[in-house]
Amino acid sequence: MFDSDPTKICSTLKCRHTKLRMALGHIFHNTKTPISVADIQQIFKSQNFKINKTSIYRELKFLTKNYMLNEIQLDGISTRYEFNKTNPKSYLICTKCDQIIPIEIDNQIFETESQKISKKNNFIINRHSLIFFGHCHKCQQNHL
Ligand SMILES: [Zn+2]
Known part of the structure; x- marks a missing residue:
């Protein structure tokens, strides 16, 4: 769905090309296993990309709603996200x-x-x- 190019999220969804959206696209493109919000925050921190948690949540919700990401919810484990592959x-x-x-x-x-x-x-x-x-x-x- 996402192909190999993270910037395709925006051409597919016809949405705005935001810095956060692109950054998340790159993270999910380079991550093989499902990741949590805490993992994402950690990666952003290492990249010196300052963004608040609410914005990350909002963006993840948006991408999940548009079938770009899968939300994996399990008992006792924090919610994980991954690319929605077919x-x-x-x-x-x-x-x-x-x-x-x-x-x-x-x-x-x-x-x-x-x-x-x-x-x-x-x-x-x-x-x-x-x-x-x-x-x-x-x-x-x-x-x-
Ligand atoms: Zn173990």
């Missing part, structure tokens, strides 16, 4: 360090199951996301 995304989530690891799921296996779910609930499924909770490699070692 392919379904699934994750491993470490419940100890809150790390989110995107994974690839064999969609052919899941296809049959989602068709059954769709039929049973009379619900058209556009996309899906699978989330597995557990402990990451690092946290397993700390446990010992």
Whole structure:
């Protein structure tokens, strides 16, 4: 959707080319894993880009509403954002360090199951996301 060029957000949405929007475009373009507002603030701080939290929230809301970003909300973990890619995304989530690891799921296996779910609930499924909770490699070692 976003392609490789972050500046395409504005040509796609026909919205204003703001400094914040471009900065966020670059961040999401260069980040492989879903990130939180705190992560974004950290990156802006390191870039010496002064912007208040409210503006970041407002912008994230705008981009989410326009399907540019996916908002990932989970119990007990701060909201994360990522580029809205058309392919379904699934994750491993470490419940100890809150790390989110995107994974690839064999969609052919899941296809049959989602068709059954769709039929049973009379619900058209556009996309899906699978989330597995557990402990990451690092946290397993700390446990010992
Ligand atoms: Zn962990």
